[in-house]
Amino acid sequence: MAEENEIIIKLESLTKRYGYGDAASYALKDFDLTVKRGEFIMIMGPSGCGKTTLLNIIGLLDAPTSGVYLLNNEPASRISARRQARLRSKKIGFIFQNFNLIPDLPIIENVALPLVYSGYHKTRRLIRASEVLDRFNLKEKEYYMPFQLSGGQQQRAAIARAIVSGPEIILADEPTGNLDSHSSSLVMEELKRIHSEGNTIIMVTHNPTLTKYATRVINMLDGAIDTDIKTVKDSDLPVPVASRKKKPQKSLKKQKKSKNKKKKGKK
Amino acid sequence: MSLLLKTHYELAKSSLRQNRTRSFLTCLGIGIGVASIILILSLMGSISSLISSQVSQMGSDLIVVRPSSTRSTVDSVVNELTSSTQYLKSNLTLKDVSLIEKLNNVSSVAPLAVSVNSLQGDDFVPSATIVGTNANFLKIQNLTLKSGTFLREDAKTNTAVIGAGLANDLYGTDEPIGKSLTLLGSRFIIVGVLSKVDDPINFNNLDLDSSLFVSAKVLNQIDNSLQIQQINVRATNTDGIEDTVNLIRETLIASKAGDTNFSVLYGEEITHPAGTLFSIISGTLAIVAGVSLIVGGIGVMNIMLVSVSERTHEIGVRKAVGASFSNIFLQFLFEALILTLTGGFFGLALAYVLAFLISLVTPFAPYISWEILAVSFLTSFADGLIFGLYPAIKAAKKNPISSLKFWG
DSSP: OTTTTOEEEEEEEEEEEESOGGGOEEEEEEEEEEEETTOEEEEEOOTTSSHHHHHHHHTTSSOOSEEEEEETTEEGGGSOHHHHHHHHHHTEEEEOTTOOOOTTSOHHHHHHHHHHTTTOOHHHHHHHHHHHHHHTTOGGGTTSOGGGSOHHHHHHHHHHHHHTTOOSEEEEESTTTTSOHHHHHHHHHHHHHHHHTTOEEEEEOSOGGGGGGOSEEEEEETTEEEEEEESSOGGGSOOOOHHHHSOSOOOHHHHHHHHHHHHHHHO | OHHHHHHHHHHHHHHHHHTHHHHHHHHHHHHHHHHHHHHHHHHHHHHHHHHHHHHHHHOTTEEEEEESOSSOOHHHHHHHHTTHHHHHHOOBOHHHHHHHHTSTTEEEEEEEEEEEEEEESSSEEEEEEEEEEOTTHHHHTTOOEEEEOOOOTTOSSOEEEEOHHHHHHHHSSSOOTTOEEEETTEEEEEEEEEOOOOOOSOTTOOOGGGEEEEEHHHHHHHOTTOOBOEEEEEESOSTTHHHHHHHHHHHHHHHTTTOOOEEEEEGGGGGHHHHHHHHHHHHHHHHHHHHHHHHHHHHHHHHHHHHHHHTHHHHHHHHHTTOOHHHHHHHHHHHHHHHHHHHHHHHHHHHHHHHHHHHHHSSOOOOOOHHHHHHHHHHHHHHHHHHHHHHHHHHHTOOHHHHHHOOO
């Protein structure tokens, strides 16, 4: 079990500075963090303490000014931009406070978006997106446009998008910030369920009542960790369920290829 | 890779659909540019094929002798346009005509000494085309007379044959036989009228309907500076035509003491000077039309830049969920290409509708060739590529974090 919960993210004296000289301000300063697979981390702290910057760096959207970020033991600085993009589509799922659905695309295509960039055929994309939406009780709203959905429904669609390609890490930036308490608890239940399947979740929030869902609560102050409390032992963290380890579904092309291989093998 | 391209194509198509009017107007800009180029190319093609078909109608036994090289440069063709200098340059003489007449396999020879002069008939025509030739001209050109006779070698007086159009200008009738006119101070009697040909574009560069035909010999006596622009020869036998061409060439070189400043042409080559002239004219026109293509391209770039800035947030979202630089770049480049290629397609259609309308009032039939199709495809493709490049790079370079904060 200990093997399953290997270190997935390791940050060593990570610094993110904006501006130079007298105008320099630090979003993160000598930040150290080790995240194990299956952790549900909640990051709290006042506005401007660097929470979002931290998520952006972990999500490979931003690069630190200095320090080391090891993603699956590989220095992120050595990962090419192209591979970083591929990792974002396959291994990392983003959930935002303002949902960030593309307003011109129907819900199903919004959910299928990460699959576009991991090489799935259109039919496969939509089938997979539909499956995930079904899980979030949004199947009958598949072809609605985002503006036709309530905030809670939009956020659930956004979560569906975040997990559609079966990522290992889910980064949520105040996912309940724009939601009422009912929608917010629905969303948290979804995240809890995703976590129980063995996913690693790092979530930024201002709401202290949500910490009950977390396995670890980090309080940040001025770009550094103030307090770091683990509420669940490492050994009790959920392990990835067998199905989670499987790829969702191969693209049609890949399937054809593997079929061809099989045929060739038979010959 | 093909899956990726197909995906980009789908993405581009759907985002263009969201702005139908804008996409249509942008296409229209490209379409008009492509249409003007295609229209010019089509007209040029139809003129060339018109001349070729005339030459093939004339028969494969036609040989033409022209002064100077027909492998013309732009300069020499422009000189032909400003014709007076060319008249002076001609080194063909009436002696050459009689030399060729005596050769084997030559059935008939007619010189063409074209000049422009004022004519006084019943009315005054300040500038008419005067063609100095001989009796064979009618036969060589396969022309028919509306009335009267053609020039005769044994004519005792100065006779002239008139084109139907010029007859109307000079006498107000197309039956002026027996009437007289004054050319270069000499009196000529009209003995024949040509049937209307309605062929303003031909390998002789002559509008036969508005020309006056007189004997080259008589013209030479009146005006010593007679210049022969062309000698038309009919061979007796088509089989040996290459030998005949060589024979004419050698005979002329020998008689001119080695002067090779003339060319002996047959078949397709005959159309060359006229073809080159039109190529240059239409080439110039096509360049002018190309300007409208650039304007259309700038329109595409403008719209793409607007689109990129409007969709900054979308770009941010796409990048956050895994779009790479090349994903975004290709998506926007494909949009530009779809715009210009669709525009090019409409332009092609528009050009042929216009070419058809033009063909109703002119002898130029719409002309389609794979070169024209290729030009329309390539120009619109290049337009999309060139003018779509910068917006696509701009889109792909956008920072995902600041893009996500952007709400257009």
